[in-house]
Amino acid sequence: MSPEKLRKTVVSADSQEIVAAPDLPYRPQDPQSYHPGIGLIGCGGITKDHLRAYRAAGYRVLALCDLNLENAERRRAEYYPDADVYQDAGDLLARSDIQVVDIATHPAVRPRLIEAALLAGKHVLSQKPFVLDLDVGERLVALAESCDRKLAVNQNARWAPHFSYSREAVRRGLLGDINGLHMSVHWDHRWVEGTPFAAIKHLLLYDYAIHWFDMVNCLLNGQTPVRVFASMTRTKTQTLMPPLGAQVAIEYEHAQASLSFDAATMYGRQDRTYIAGDQGSIFSIGPNEKEQELTLYTAGGIAQPQLIGSWFPDGFHGAMGELLCAIEENRRPIHSAADNLFGLSLCFAAIHSAETHQVVIPGTIRRLPADI
Known part of the structure; x- marks a missing residue:
């Protein structure tokens, strides 16, 4: 089933009225008068x-x-x-x-x-990744505070239009309490063959999924993850050293999150996100992470915002713009290094779990192995 047919099927299955989408500030923001x-x-x-x-x-x-x-x-x-x-x-x-x-x-x-x-x-x-050692990251966060300087991390996926709109919808309570967050990416990452990326053992969970771990942290902000389990698999025909399949399950006290990566998908490539809340849900789908159609479900009806922009270059504009706005307004940026450490702890736990086949408590793995 094509992404367009699947989207229409999901919409019609709910049998709700199509309503105007909320106007949320998902586009990159710039400071008013701070031009450093x-x-x-x-x-x-x-x-x-x-x-x-x-x-x-x-x-x-x-x-x-x-x-x-x-x-x-x-x-x-x-x-x-x-x-x-x-x-x-x-x-x-x-x-x-x-x-x-x-x-x-x-x-x-x-x-x-x-x-x-x-x-x-x-x-x-x-x-990103901000650091390879959480203790080093905490020390740098403390140094930034003592110097009265802002320290942010270029987690640019937060300003990909579909992620950014979802973030604002969650932040404004349109979905209520989040019960589930499920993201899956099916694409062909074999372009890295012959490049330095091919030498990264945990290419998917480290170099690539760092964006998705950050979005889990961002969208489930305020909830504490209690356990992580991850696994990796090599496809039957792959020649690359890094495994091209990976999945992660993250358990919270009152929510769950899952990530699934199939990086040897030649046909029917797809990127999907589902955010399930007790007052509403969001479903986003597209052939890749840069082209997405988003649907918002609430008691008021079904809304399908016409998102503009793309992860590249909006993500990079948004990351720098948010830092500049935070400096101008003298507040912590939403992508602060302190916040980023929580997403990194998920990443570190997942890599350790994939290595050991054990459930891992986030925060207990303080650094990545040398042979990541």
């Missing part, structure tokens, strides 16, 4: 999406830094021709006209750069 200088540290492949979003939003990126100076020069030529380029992050952090830094380096070197940026008086947007 921004510096980018690390200019790898994904940063083209950072800079494309920042340029479209009118953000002032003043400097780019990468150990490979050619990377920084390439990004400058592509997006911010007037920016300065550096090879040493210390030179960028020394600039008083840069108030915010986007740190997009590899995870292993990120903590010391975050620490240096905070001590230099900068607000920080960290690439």
